[in-house]
Amino acid sequence: MKIFWILVQYEWRHFRAAKGLVVLTGLVLLVGLYGIYYGTTELARQRQHLAELPALARHNVEELKTKFPEPADAGEIGYYHTTFAVHHPLPWAGLSLGQRDVNPYYVKLRLLGLQGQLYAAENVNPTKMLSGNFDLAFVLVYLFPLLIIALCFNLLSSEREQGILPLLLAQPVSAGVVVGAKLTFRVGLVLGLAWLLSAVAMGWARVPLDGRVGLWLALVTVYCLFWFGVAFIVTAWQRPSAFNAVALVGVWLLLLVLVPGLLNVYVAAKRPVPQGIELTVKQREQIHGGWDKPKAETMNRFFALYPQWRDTATIKERFVWRWYYAFQHLGDQSVQPLAAAYSTGLRQRYELVETLNWLSPAINVQTSLNALAGSDLPTHLAFQQSVVRYHDALRAYYYPFLFNKTPFAHADYAREPTHTFTSTSETPTAVQGLWKLLLSTGVVGTVGLLLFRARPIQPR
Template identity: 25%
Template sequence: MSGVKIFLFEWKHFVKNPFKIVAVLLFVIAGLYGLHNGASLFQEQQGEINDIQAKADQARAEIIAYYDAGKKGPQERPWVDVTNPYWAIWYTSVYAFKSPSPAMVYSIGQAEQFGYYKRVSFRSSPYDSDMAEEIANPERLQAGTLDFAFVLLYLLPVVLLVLTYNLKSYESEQGFWSLVVVQHTSHYNWLLSRFAFYVLVTSSVVLLLFIYGGFLTGVFSLVPDAAMKFFGMSMLYLMLWASVFFVIVAKGRRILSNSLLMIGVYLLLCFIVPGAVHQQLSVEKPRNLMTDYIDATRDKKSALYEKSSEELSSALYRQFPSLATTPVAKDSVKSKRLLRRALVGLTNEVMKESMQPFERESEEKNQLIASSFWYNPVGFFQNSFNEQSKTHYVNYKAYRETIQSAIDLQIKVLLKELYNDVEVTKKQYQDYLKQFNHDS
């Protein structure tokens, strides 16, 4: 029997089996639900960013209006003086954005758990309370969130199992296998053709869902490389399970034993191994609630404030050597008066120093997880999907670095302007806006 005839034979068998039809339909429904969740989150974040940018532009326009009217600030805040660098830079309304990738339609990853916009000032930190903690995708499912990547990782193997569990074993139990062997010299090719039919059905369903999701966010035109890589990884994941299940089907002779073995492998790779990796991670690297970071920052700041003005000035000039030769630095009265505002330069360094152990610990956790990929394929593919949708740990790490760079720049400019006794004009304020690249 040719491959085409085998496919036609299997198609008739497939459409007459309501159990298999329902399994595929449920997979499609779950896939559509996951795609719409991803698209909804993408559109929500994009819309929020646009709203924030519009409000920030409006806030900056109000400050520029103060310069045009010769005012120093809002009437209800008489202490504000926008001609002073401190207040001018404070009111630049700088925001750091992590713009969502259209590929988020396929994998939400950690997008719901980390902040994606932040108002950055010279008193900010990448670990402020508005930057949320990391959480795993399976944990989010309990809160009602399901994405397309989860459907692929956990439901795709189940569909393939339902479609293929009784291949060959049904013939063996009914006593037909000897006839198959007689009629087909290469009965393994016969079995492979039947199995390939269901792999083709599954991959076709994934492809259709993938194309549908692409139209929801325009992923094919905006990030085509990410889309193709995601689909390629999806097919590789399907082939992994197809290979495992085909070996079981080819070696087995009973429907029950095949089914149990398939389910056992599924539970092992999808739940037991990832659970063991998570448990190992919990033992070797217990969850950090950032209490150490908070305590270290508080203690170091307290120690800083206990120093004398001379000690603080010396520390500031060591950290920012160019300030030592400025006009204000040579005037002891002015420099002492400015010291309280200038301390942001030292407290920023204290916070960065306190962050380093936490960043190292996070990096070690991710390296430990990555070292398990050779025996934890679900973890590997989940991280790969997140990388393509820009919702991976490394993407949020880069976002934190962007925030810190924005903070460092503001502090550098602020101290330079304060210690050079600059009076901020409208043009100078507009230069600040350009320099800080506020729509990053």
């Protein structure tokens, strides 16, 4: 055991002497800090944008109060009044931004048909979306494996190529202890770096200290161990350094580039999503058809859904707001099956990826971290559901004004329902991801050990 620690100590001295590796490690540390800075400031910017929305909504109300100084027809108000449904992030999203830039984090709403408003896009530079986010999750998932590869590709082969290995093995020390000591030092270095960066990020983002801290650290740790397992297999194979480098980069390419790319193609082909556009086109057709249909027909269909308004006055006027909002809502109703199919389709796509992500621990870890941070598709779908409920609440608030012909007074603005939604961690998904990751790491470690046992270390 003493020899083991002496070897670890010598590895440390070796490491300090190798300028290239020190620079590389320092670089990863800096890049990691940049990732933390970028992720948290990007999230702070989103928070700031969300904080500015109430002012815009207030401004709109002020404008309406000037436009309608007296109590007015609620139909007019509902038409011009805009309000916002907002999706607040978890602090964790600063560590793993996921799809928060692709999916809008607020929805501007009027009392009109919902389906025409629900899918509006936010201003985002598409070039930036293509390049992706440089957050901590990216550094951990993409770059840490490369650091591990750089540290381990010549674990034994360099000693062999420099002719030191025969001298080393001539000492009373087993090859297992040598490899073990070398790996232990490198695992310590990499995990120390990963934990340091995670701790800094958690402190910076002010995440609440609960079980999720452990879950994040466990995911990160086991993922790093997975890559050490891969490096161990390659070491046990005992080929020249150049071959090891090619093999390890090949595995990296396979797991981080090829498998995700192919999986993308497979998922798109296997789960075609009914185009969202079909839904908006149909909704428009229904809503505008409403103008040309007899009013009684429209109202009877509406009363079937809302019998409580059946006894209100029959419409004789050429135009009246309650009729207008009735056919807006019927437009939404008519595309209900399409809307449900659209969101179910998206969810099924996500779930298919979830069941297949064991193919690449990188995908598994990325989706698990996103799930933990509540920044992936399921959270966005949950947000959209909450927007639907909010729109229901808005209609429920306005209908009595419209059907009882109650004028909408200035004080009524303040009583209007408001919306807020905060992401929640999809902890079960992340825990499941951890189990799968443990399994893949176990497999890789076992294969490495078996290979190491089966092939005695060649000194030359």
